[in-house]
Amino acid sequence: MADLLTIKNLRIEATAYPPGEAPRHLVLVDDVSVSVQKGRVLGLIGESGAGKSTIGLAAMSYGRGGVRLTGGQVLLNGRDIRAEGAAGLRALRGREVTYVAQSAAAAFNPAKRLMAQVIETSLLHKLMTKQQAEARAVELFRKLGLPEPETFGRRYPHQVSGGQLQRAMTAMALCPKPDLVIFDEPTTALDVTTQIDVLAAIKEAIRDTGVAAIYITHDLAVVAQVADDILVLRHGKAVEYGATDQIISAPKQDYTQALVSVRRIDHAEKTGDAPILRAQDIAARYHGTNFDVLQDVTVDVAAGQTLAIVGESGSGKSTLARVITGLLPARAGKITFDGRTLSPELASRSKDDLRQVQMIYQMADTAMNPRQTVGTIIGRPLEFYFGLKGEAKRARVQELLDQIEMGAGFENRYPAELSGGQKQRVCIARALAAKPKLILCDEVTSALDPLVADGILKLLLNLQAQEGVAYVFITHDLATVKAIADKIAVMYRGKVVRYGQKSDVLAPPFDDYTDLLLSSVPEMKTGWLEAVLKTRRMESAGN
Amino acid sequence: MHPLIKLVAQRIALGLILLLAVSVVIFLGVEMLPGDTAQAILGQSATAESLANLRESLGLNQSATTRYFNWLGHALQGDLGKALTNQQDIAHAIGQRLGNTLFLAACAGIIAVPMAITLGLIAARYNGRWPDKAISGVTLAMISLPEFVAAYFVIFLLTQVIPILQPVSMVFPGMGLFEKLHAVALPVIVLVMVVLAHMMRMTRAAILNVMQSAYIETAELKGLSPMQVIWRHAMPNAVAPIISVVVINLAYLVVGVVVVEVVFSYNALGQYLVDHVAKRDLPVVQAVGIIFAAVYIGLNILADLIGIIANPRLRHPK
Numbered sequence: 110m111a112d113l114l115t116i117k118n119l120r121i122e123a124t125a126y127p128p129g130e131a132p133r134h135l136v137l138v139d140d141v142s143v144s145v146q147k148g149r150v151l152g153l154i155g156e157s158g159a160g161k162s163t164i165g166l167a168a169m170s171y172g173r174g175g176v177r178l179t180g181g182q183v184l185l186n187g188r189d190i191r192a193e194g195a196a197g198l199r200a201l202r203g204r205e206v207t208y209v210a211q212s213a214a215a216a217f218n219p220a221k222r223l224m225a226q227v228i229e230t231s232l233l234h235k236l237m238t239k240q241q242a243e244a245r246a247v248e249l250f251r252k253l254g255l256p257e258p259e260t261f262g263r264r265y266p267h268q269v270s271g272g273q274l275q276r277a278m279t280a281m282a283l284c285p286k287p288d289l290v291i292f293d294e295p296t297t298a299l300d301v302t303t304q305i306d307v308l309a310a311i312k313e314a315i316r317d318t319g320v321a322a323i324y325i326t327h328d329l330a331v332v333a334q335v336a337d338d339i340l341v342l343r344h345g346k347a348v349e350y351g352a353t354d355q356i357i358s359a360p361k362q363d364y365t366q367a368l369v370s371v372r373r374i375d376h377a378e379k380t381g382d383a384p385i386l387r388a389q390d391i392a393a394r395y396h397g398t399n400f401d402v403l404q405d406v407t408v409d410v411a412a413g414q415t416l417a418i419v420g421e422s423g424s425g426k427s428t429l430a431r432v433i434t435g436l437l438p439a440r441a442g443k444i445t446f447d448g449r450t451l452s453p454e455l456a457s458r459s460k461d462d463l464r465q466v467q468m469i470y471q472m473a474d475t476a477m478n479p480r481q482t483v484g485t486i487i488g489r490p491l492e493f494y495f496g497l498k499g500e501a502k503r504a505r506v507q508e509l510l511d512q513i514e515m516g517a518g519f520e521n522r523y524p525a526e527l528s529g530g531q532k533q534r535v536c537i538a539r540a541l542a543a544k545p546k547l548i549l550c551d552e553v554t555s556a557l558d559p560l561v562a563d564g565i566l567k568l569l570l571n572l573q574a575q576e577g578v579a580y581v582f583i584t585h586d587l588a589t590v591k592a593i594a595d596k597i598a599v600m601y602r603g604k605v606v607r608y609g610q611k612s613d614v615l616a617p618p619f620d621d622y623t624d625l626l627l628s629s630v631p632e633m634k635t636g637w638l639e640a641v642l643k644t645r646r647m648e649s650a651g652n
Numbered sequence: 653m654h655p656l657i658k659l660v661a662q663r664i665a666l667g668l669i670l671l672l673a674v675s676v677v678i679f680l681g682v683e684m685l686p687g688d689t690a691q692a693i694l695g696q697s698a699t700a701e702s703l704a705n706l707r708e709s710l711g712l713n714q715s716a717t718t719r720y721f722n723w724l725g726h727a728l729q730g731d732l733g734k735a736l737t738n739q740q741d742i743a744h745a746i747g748q749r750l751g752n753t754l755f756l757a758a759c760a761g762i763i764a765v766p767m768a769i770t771l772g773l774i775a776a777r778y779n780g781r782w783p784d785k786a787i788s789g790v791t792l793a794m795i796s797l798p799e800f801v802a803a804y805f806v807i808f809l810l811t812q813v814i815p816i817l818q819p820v821s822m823v824f825p826g827m828g829l830f831e832k833l834h835a836v837a838l839p840v841i842v843l844v845m846v847v848l849a850h851m852m853r854m855t856r857a858a859i860l861n862v863m864q865s866a867y868i869e870t871a872e873l874k875g876l877s878p879m880q881v882i883w884r885h886a887m888p889n890a891v892a893p894i895i896s897v898v899v900i901n902l903a904y905l906v907v908g909v910v911v912v913e914v915v916f917s918y919n920a921l922g923q924y925l926v927d928h929v930a931k932r933d934l935p936v937v938q939a940v941g942i943i944f945a946a947v948y949i950g951l952n953i954l955a956d957l958i959g960i961i962a963n964p965r966l967r968h969p970k
Contacts, residue, residue: 169873171872171873173869198875199875199876199877200875201875202872202873202874202875203873203874203875203876204875207873207874208870208873210866210869210870212866215865215866215867216866216867216869216870217867217870218867218870218871218885218888218889219867219889219964219965220888220889220962220963220964221884221885221888229874229876229884230874230875233874233875233876233880234875264968265964265965265968267964267965268968
């Protein structure tokens with residue numbers, strides 16, 4: 110069969126302009142060759158910075174910012190699109206190739222109705238009349254399982270949920286009947302129970318329309334469900350290219366093997382001991398609302414153990430962390446810590462209470478002052494809580510840096526000079542510097558690549574063994590929960606729906622919601638999606 | 653009640669309260685001016701007796717509070733009173749001049765607003781390339797020029813170098829529209845020069861800001877041309893900031909152009925106000941001040957409302 114898209118020896122470069130430094134030349138993609146046949150799905154997989162999106166956009170000869178295609182060929186329907194001029198590219202964009210972006214919430218124009226945006230491409234390229242395009246859009250809305258397909262298009266983007274927007278984006282890409290659709294991390298921003306529905310809808314739409322697709326993701330388990338072939342990328346170079354079955358079950362390269370076996374940390378559950386923290390009958394609401402975002406929440410965690418709080422966005426898990434820290438005073442209920450009752454409000458807690466409870470955030474980037482060095486950042490709690498100065502402080506900073514496996518030389522660096530994983534490690538060191546008995550970890554690995562996240566989880570477990578610190582670990586990711594938790598609380602719409610030791614919570618019989626949550630986590634095997642959809646008991650909550 | 657209607661009502665009520673506050677501030681301001689109204693009317697040679705008589709007859713002996721509430725009571729009934737200095741009916745004197753002011757502002761606005769937005773769009777489209785640099789450079793030069801300098805420059809150019817217009821913009825009742833337009837051509841050119849840059853630069857900045865959004869990339873990947881992307885996808889999201897700057901400039905065209913009026917001997921409100929501030933003629937200052945404040949507040953409320961209506965999140969709540 111003739112190739113629809115052939116990429117030969119593609120080289121993509123960019124020039125970076127770091128502030129205050131000489132411009133730096135970067136090679137984003139180096140010597141990558143890959144092809145897509147009609148009606149087939151190619152998976153592009155790799156960590157952030159691997160060049161996945163860059164290659165996907167190259168299929169439309171589009172470079173973000175100063176990104177340039179500098180070598181090789183991109184053959185679409187037999188012609189080299191790198192040779193096309195601006196008008197030629199506009200003619201093929203939207204007609205031959207369409208694009209589904211990672212965040213549909215940002216990729217839809219907030220000022221225009223969905224229907225106008227979905228049919229815009231078809232009208233622009235004069236592929237159909239307005240009536241035909243609208244009829245096709247409604248048909249696609251129906252096929253993708255959107256509610257009230259006849260009137261769905263009259264809504265504005267802010268009036269529908271994230272999962273619905275992602276499907277609408279898929280409808281927008283399919284509407285002009287393109288030959289090829291680029292899906293760029295289409296389910297990454299969604300909750301796990303929503304992801305599965307969107308994934309199924311996309312897969313079905315691809316199959317029914319016979320369109321070819323490039324599916325870009327960092328999650329091998331997801332791509333295994335939709336792709337026929339997979340190209341594994343790292344640092345802009347191809348690592349391994351083969352059929353999906355082969356990549357998943359018999360990866361040849363070490364890096365691919367590492368990706369396949371990621372998240373297999375063994376953690377023996379600890380039990381017993383008196384709780385260091387107990388939150389009892391907590392209710393909380395945000396200022397100016399009359400709705401309790403937390404209702405009757407009771408959880409506890411023992412010294413040196415980990416309580417994982419798991420749930421979807423909007424389930425109240427981060428709010429619980431804010432209540433425990435006192436940032437959001439509880440409306441009702443009691444928080445006891447180390448045998449004493451904590452004041453609900455941050456401002457009226459003693460300095461020692463503040464020291465004992467530390468927090469680590471999802472976005473390490475924004476949790477650090479970009480103008481302070483690592484040494485200053487970690488040294489600050491040492492000074493504030495223990496009055497350390499000069500040589501004593503410096504020595505303790507070095508000790509903490511050793512603990513987070515970063516070593517000498519880092520104390521003079523700025524956050525911008527660190528990788529994502531290193532930034533999160535610095536945040537961990539800053540929390541540890543206060544010698545707390547409890548650390549609240551709010552989605553600390555969610556923004557990280559799987560292998561880096563693994564390293565962070567292992568570090569946290571080691572630190573717990575050394576220091577005896579307890580964690581309240583907030584996450585939406587069940588694989589993380591399995592890796593780190595001793596106790597689990599499953600939250601759903603502000604309530605704890607399941608709570609107990611890890612082995613009990615993760616063992617059947619399940620309540621409906623926990624069943625839905627557990628069964629929605631993609632597994633690293635082909636055919637998982639179809640199997641799980643057959644056996645589900647409960648519809649997704651926020652699809 | 654629909655949230656929008658509630659919002660409009662709230663803004664209008666707020667505007668009225670603001671107007672009341674403005675009237676107090678103007679009153680206090682004029683009270684604090686050095687000098688004396690009776691002295692200003694009668695001149696240096698007036699006797700103490702005649703000054704006292706005049707004060708008595710003008711009601712200047714009453715306390716400031718009484719005078720303010722007297723004025724307010726009459727103003728609420730639509731009676732702006734008589735000028736202290738020449739006993740002319742203020743409403744009548746203002747009527748003619750307000751018409752002239754609005755005529756000049758409208759002529760300048762009708763040309764400047766579309767021109768500024770178009771130039772802003774072109775500058776945004778060719779961001780960093782020569783059309784952008786040319787437009788930005790020229791408008792920056794114009795905004796940097798004091799308006800009386802611009803006025804004399806334009807007079808020199810269009811009455812001396814290319815003598816096609818008259819340097820004086822006298823308008824009289826009974827002039828035909830075309831004659832009037834011809835008469836105000838020079839001040840209109842000057843005012844367009846003065847307000848163009850601000851609006852153009854805001855249009856350019858607002859569009860460029862929106863152009864960073866992910867949905868602009870979506871539009872580009874649909875195959876839209878750069879101008880289609882700007883017009884269909886960037887513009888609807890840049891309306892609010894652009895409108896607010898347009899409105900500030902329109903308000904300026906109504907209330908702030910006294911210098912241009914003087915240069916061209918154009919008989920309008922600004923000149924009238926300045927003359928009477930010098931004479932401490934409180935009722936006139938109060939009346940014109942309130943009109944200017946009402947224009948300013950009204951236009952800003954309008955900008956607020958357009959900005960809100962342009963946002964579908966507020967127009968169509970979840």
